[in-house]
Amino acid sequence: MTIEALKTEQGQPARRAYPTPSGFEIRNGRLTRRIDGCGPIWNIPATIPHRMVPAVSETQQGPLAQQLLDDAVFPQLLEDSKTLVASEVEKKNMALRTGFNMIRKAKPNLIDSAMRALLPQFVDALEPFYAHAQADPDTHFRDYLMAHQSQVADALLAVSDRRVAEVDNRVVKSGYQRLRGRAQREVIAAMPGIASVMSKYAD
Template sequence: MRKDDHSVTLKASLLDSDRRDGVVDDLVELVDQEVADKSGVSGAVIKTGYAAVKKIKPGIIRSAIDSMLDEFVDALEPFWAEFQAQPAGDFGAFLAARPEQASEALLAVTDRRAERTSREAVKSVYSKLRANAQQNVIEALPRLGRVIEARAAA
């Protein structure tokens, strides 16, 4: 896919049944890498919370990403369309240049999901992590954008 091909949406590029599993795999790896890169006291809290969520139900991270992927793609679609209209740099840098808007669009998805879950342990962990979530998402935007762009081009 070329950057000047305005007709190709993220939805068409990422949610196709032949591509979806690979996209989910890449996003699980991205989350694992982002968590592993955290340091200090707040990093320890994130790592502990992440491990707790994974312990509650093995495979929950992959399942959560897969179940929210359509909503994440919808949230990123306006950014992708704008990026496609301005073919400079990579999508990660594009998102990083719009940290508040991009992070809030993505967090709106997880906030809605956290509100609807019946798992009290997940709600509890999410509520503890949410206070710092925007900064964590902002830090992940360059990596996220590169993953999305690479998968959209595949």
């Protein structure tokens, strides 16, 4: 069932039909995000505008976002994230460094602008993982991220994929595609740093 089909069934005027996003299902009139093996863990109203699906940060800020996107915390998170990206790129092989440098030449302020735009969406993508970690008093958020590296990598890459799909710059898209084939392995390799940065300011 599409979201608009559900709206019509509920007697609401249908304006535009679009499919239920991958990784979600409609339950009781709401989109429910799922993580394999974890069950439904995050709900989003099925009637929200298409441009907001699947991100929820603009309409329903989760507990992780409330901490990491706070005005006093976000600048520190941003600097830590930029430092992490720069250090991880330096560890990669020549092909990956070349691809990254090609993108950076097209957009000199790439890291700063990308992190400012992507961090809120990355935080949103990590909300379900944070919720599960919080459900167990003996589980630290960083440990939970490390224990679910593949799922975390997929969630973060889904954000990057959507962002690049909206970019008009052909050089940026070409450079990203060169990196995308092995992106999950690279994100998993960087997971210790990612988990540390994302958990640093979260209770």
